[in-house]
Amino acid sequence: xxxxxxxxxxxxxxxxxxxxxxxxxxxxxxxxxxxxxxxxxxxxxxxxxxxxxxxxxxxxxxxxxxxxxxxxxxxxxxxxxxxxxxxxxxxxxxxxxxxxxxxxxx
Numbered sequence: 001x002x003x004x005x006x007x008x009x010x011x012x013x014x015x016x017x018x019x020x021x022x023x024x025x026x027x028x029x030x031x032x033x034x035x036x037x038x039x040x041x042x043x044x045x046x047x048x049x050x051x052x053x054x055x056x057x058x059x060x061x062x063x064x065x066x067x068x069x070x071x072x073x074x075x076x077x078x079x080x081x082x083x084x085x086x087x088x089x090x091x092x093x094x095x096x097x098x099x100x101x102x103x104x105x106x
């Protein structure tokens with residue numbers, strides 16, 4: 001079972017809430033809102049710790065932390081034919097492969 005600290009957290013200021021919001025990439029429906037960044041992060045970690053405990057009780061498999069996932073380095077991308085033509089032309093004009101152009105844009 002992964003530890004709560006192994007998950008991916010993001011803390012940012014929410015002007016709408018006038019507070020700091022912490023989100024968890026692997027648990028997109030969970031968040032913690034607090035008056036300081038540290039409190040928001042601590043609240044999110046505690047929330048994940050609680051959820052992991054509940055999942056363990058229910059014998060559910062928790063999501064794998066992003067840092068533990070293995071990526072192939074490959075991705076299939078579908079796009080309209082006209083967009084494909086346009087970026088292929090741009091890549092040719094720049095003297096790079098279509099893959100190099102798209103990776104540079106990411």
